[in-house]
Amino acid sequence: MEKREVEIAVISDVHLGTYGCHAKELLKYLKSIKPKMIILNGDIIDIWQFSKRYWPESHMKVLRKLMKFMVEGVQVYYLTGNHDEMLRKFADMHMGTFHLQNKLVLELDGKKAWFFHGDIFDVTMQHSKWLAKMGAIGYDSLILINSFVNWGLALLGRQKMSFSQKIKVKFKDAVKFINSFEQTAAELAIEKGYEYVVCGHIHQPEIREISTEEGRVKYLNSGDWVESLTALEYHKKEWKIFKFEYKDFEKDDVEQGILSDGEDLHSKLDVNTLLQKIKLEIA
Numbered sequence: 001m002e003k004r005e006v007e008i009a010v011i012s013d014v015h016l017g018t019y020g021c022h023a024k025e026l027l028k029y030l031k032s033i034k035p036k037m038i039i040l041n042g043d044i045i046d047i048w049q050f051s052k053r054y055w056p057e058s059h060m061k062v063l064r065k066l067m068k069f070m071v072e073g074v075q076v077y078y079l080t081g082n083h084d085e086m087l088r089k090f091a092d093m094h095m096g097t098f099h100l101q102n103k104l105v106l107e108l109d110g111k112k113a114w115f116f117h118g119d120i121f122d123v124t125m126q127h128s129k130w131l132a133k134m135g136a137i138g139y140d141s142l143i144l145i146n147s148f149v150n151w152g153l154a155l156l157g158r159q160k161m162s163f164s165q166k167i168k169v170k171f172k173d174a175v176k177f178i179n180s181f182e183q184t185a186a187e188l189a190i191e192k193g194y195e196y197v198v199c200g201h202i203h204q205p206e207i208r209e210i211s212t213e214e215g216r217v218k219y220l221n222s223g224d225w226v227e228s229l230t231a232l233e234y235h236k237k238e239w240k241i242f243k244f245e246y247k248d249f250e251k252d253d254v255e256q257g258i259l260s261d262g263e264d265l266h267s268k269l270d271v272n273t274l275l276q277k278i279k280l281e282i283a
Helices: 023-031 057-071 085-090 123-127 129-155 163-170 172-192 251-256 271-282
Strands: 004-011 033-041 075-079 093-095 098-101 103-108 111-116 196-199 206-212 215-221 230-235 238-243
Touching (some): 033 196
Parallel strands (some): 033 075
Antiparallel strands (some): 093 098
């Protein structure tokens, strides 16, 4: 597959280390693009639920692929989220082409874009973190149950379903929270004079103009790699949502997590070796 040139790829809410993470699909997406910059907008590694008992090779391959991008000169920004908040103590760390930050402001073709995860708008995160963590465990369990149900539906030749999407649609409070999140992000961005505000956190991919009495801004959300399997792409002055579709990729390639263009992200591409290469470049 020919790699697509992309100026910026924005990915968030991957939740590596959890059962719901679609690492193989993400790996396939990463190998299909040739980006100049990658912005990892929070919750990439799920430190909240990290367990040595569950860390598949496909999850490690995603990290290796990202590190390979760095070695190749691609600028990689890791913006912290709530599930990887432990990294915030190391914010503003720069190592070669890797940058660990809490937020990022870029000028894109004369317009300012503000990138951050978005958990600062979550009242539950601010005042009841233990409740948020319990909710995360419940969400991961729901995704795991959902995967078994979808496996059964696939055997019967029936269409897959998303439990969490149905819950979001059914409960007005969930819809209200999403709308409030988007509105708050937009209002704050307008107040700061930004033309774009780019978030993650709510697992809801979106691109839309939001207007207030003070002005207007383009609100963008990169979605997630648990259910939506989406990313944001900026190229030739335009934003678009990339949606992973299995029909666009070889099925065996996705299931095995092997890159068909000759790249090998198995153990011989050692993470320590890549780190050493980065150190040499810095020196």
